Amino acid sequence: MIYSPPQREVEAILAQRNLLPLFQPIIDMKQARVFAHEALIRGPVESRLHAPIALFNAASLCGLNLEMEYAAREVIFNEYSRTERTHPLFVNFSPDCLLLSEGHLSFGLNQLAQSGIQPSDIVIEITESSTIRDYATLRDAIMRFKSMGFKIALDDLGEGTSGLRLWSELSPEYVKIDKHFIANIHNDPIKLEFVRGIQKIAVESNTLTIAEGVETKEELAVIKDLKVDFAQGYLFGRPFPKFQYALTEEVNHLLNKNIVRLFVDQQSPAFKQATVTGLTSYQTAALPSMSNEEVYNWFNSDRSLNSIPVINQHGKPLGLISRYDTIDRFARRYQKELHGKKSCTTFMDTQCLMVQKDMTILALSELILAADPKYLLNGFVIIDGERYVGMGSGHALLREVTNMQIHAARYANPLTLLPGNVPINAHIDKLLERRIPFVACYCDLDHFKPFNDAYGYRRGDEVIQFVGRLLSSMVDPEQDFVGHIGGDDFVLIFQSAQWEAICHDILETIAKVMPDFYDLKDVQSGGIRIEDRLGNEHFYPFGSLSIGAVRAFADHFASHHEVAGAMSNAKKQAKKTIGNSLFTERRK
Structure with a gap:
């Protein structure tokens, strides 16, 4: 008998079990930890059958697709058996494989037993790799697997035409939302509403959702807000020959958005302790006895001033006068005549930003980012207790933060x-x-x-x-x-x-x-x-x-x-x- 090249390659792969198992973490969104792993398979490295689509298409052409499924699970189970199995393993099963005879089922259970793995360790991912004609038979088969202790996940919900019917027929513990609906979800209102609808159905049917293909922090932010239970994608980890249990600092930041982590553990003491004192520039302050007209003339004579602080006779700051507000007000008809002789405190900003000189640069930058943008333009008053020390500018702050970031990169x-x-x-x-x-x-x-x-x-x-x-x-x-x-x-x-x-x-x-x-x-x-x-x-x-x-x-x-x-x-x-x-x- 003459074999075609794909036939020989597929048979060689099956005989030698020349398959590479990979494992991608699935993240618990609420607990901010690795919850499980999905098992994936690759063909021989640097061969034309390395990609899974090429591998299983070739096996299907040779009539050996089910044999390839068994071989893939064998190498996956062998690798999983070497772990402590504290995290469930999601494994792909085609409907054709689930509908096989009792003999095939016994063979599959023997694969597990030989590796020392319990059915409760495994989540069966049902893939839509073939047309499903008999839902009742498939449901009976799934119920049999559930009775043994397996859990069920419906893969790629939304990709095929039978996903929602499978969900209603099989009552899986998990549904995996296809990556198509997650990609760029933050810019696509239709995808957003689709996932929102899926999540609502999942809550009402007591099903847990898994978002596939999460690659950016913007996508993660949306699915987190939608209260999707789990997530999977390159943002958390690529398919990898070893099991990944730790999350990166970046992912921890995103999942625990109430926790702001600065790289202080790896920074120099000088970096950690840099204070507002280094931003202080002494500037002569106005007294309440000065008139608005005097302050207006002061701004005209010194164009470098963005604002002027006002202090009382004891050196306690009272507020801040903005160049823009003063010139804008006096440019209006009759305003100079009406208010020019009045005290400069009439229009000063009493809600200006005042910060202690020993406040850290990092704390100040967070404060300003959360506050009104005017503080970057007008600057802020620096005090020691209740005594005026000087002024700080938004420009000086930005320059210092940039220098600190360059320093931190070292x-x-x-x-x-x-x-x-x-x-x-x-x-x-x-x-x-x-x-x-x-x-x-x-x-x-x-x-x-x-x-x-x-x-x-x-x-x-x-x-x-x-x-x-x-x-x-x-x-x-x-x-x-x-x-x-x-x-x-x-x-x-x-x-x-x-x-x-x-x-x-x-x-x-x-x-x-x-x-x-x-x-x-x-x-x-x-x-x-x-x-x-x-x-x-x-x-x-x-x-x-x-x-x-x-x-x-x-x-x-x-x-x-x-x-x-x-x-x-x-x-x-x-x-x-x-x-x-x-x-x-x-x-x-």
Whole structure:
């Protein structure tokens, strides 16, 4: 018998179980934690059947789609069995598979039993991969699975034509709202009303909702306001070979919007304690005995003044007079004649912003952001107790906040929130000072610039954030240190003995997962093609990681400067090897 190429490939995959299981977290919106994971499957890395659609289409063409489903679940269950199984696992089942005979059901239960997994650990996701003709039979099959302890989720609600009927027939515990209705929901009132309606039905039918494909903080804000129960998408984590249990700082901020976290734990003491005193500019104040006409002339003679404070004879501030209000009022007919001789307190703003000189810059910036915009224009009065000290301007505040943000970026990278240059250098110096041996690794992504050029900076940021999460998840948090220098450059400082094995695990994971960041056409080509300025086309394979490692001892290095130089040289050596590579410098 002559087999077509897809047939041979599919049969080889099934025989060797050459499948890659991936797991994407599902987030509990109310508890702000990882609730469960969805299991996904990929074909062999760098093959034309790597993408799940290509894999299952090929299996279907060969009449082996059910066999591929069983094989996929086998590798998924094997990987899940290695965890403590404290989080449920959502696993895709096609209706065809659920309607199989008792023999097939027994086989599936044996798969679970052999892995030590209980039905209560599994949520069956019903996919609309084929036309459903007999709802009654399917409902009976689902009831049988429920009686064994499985829970049921209806996948991609809204994508197919039978979703609402399936919901009413099967009474699932969960419904997953298709990502089409979540994408750009903050700008689409029709999608908003659709999800609002689904959520209302879910509440009335005692069903929990899961929003799929959440990628932006704006989308998250909308579904949170709609009280969707759970969420899943790239914002929380991409499909990954290892289970992800921790949320990023950014996601924690968004889910706990009443908690404002500043990067104070990773900032210098000077940064934390910067106060309004540094913004103070002394300005002569007006007294209540001054007339409106005198203040008007004062503004005309000094065009740099935006406002003038008014204090009493004891130095206590009474209010603030605005240049704009004064000139605007006196430009009107007869106003100067009517009010020019009156006290300047007549029109002063008694509700102006007054802040203590020891208030922190961060607290002041939050206060002004929540208050009337006029405070940025008119400025604010700075006091010591009840005594006038000087004035502060919105311009000075913005300049100081910008400087602080630049300063903070040295302590924590704003994209990954990993420690930046200053903590990295301080950590290395402390290890050298205490004469503790360590391994310093410089990690650099290969072919990142072409990826950024081809797909844009947002996709590039996703890759960088993914690498940051990957590195953090692979090291021992009690012994090892992960830092982000900037761009696609990271630093690992190992004290754990198994550092080399960890590096190889990182490189292996990068090789498996990196194709998922590329478009399907580029996955099939094994990389991307880009034209340079001269119109010449260049081919760049999938991104990889080069790691340059240095064994560091206090006798060999005097400071972080020398360690950094040695790491940089080791990284250059690693990049001479094509693809994912680890080069270790063993300095004598």
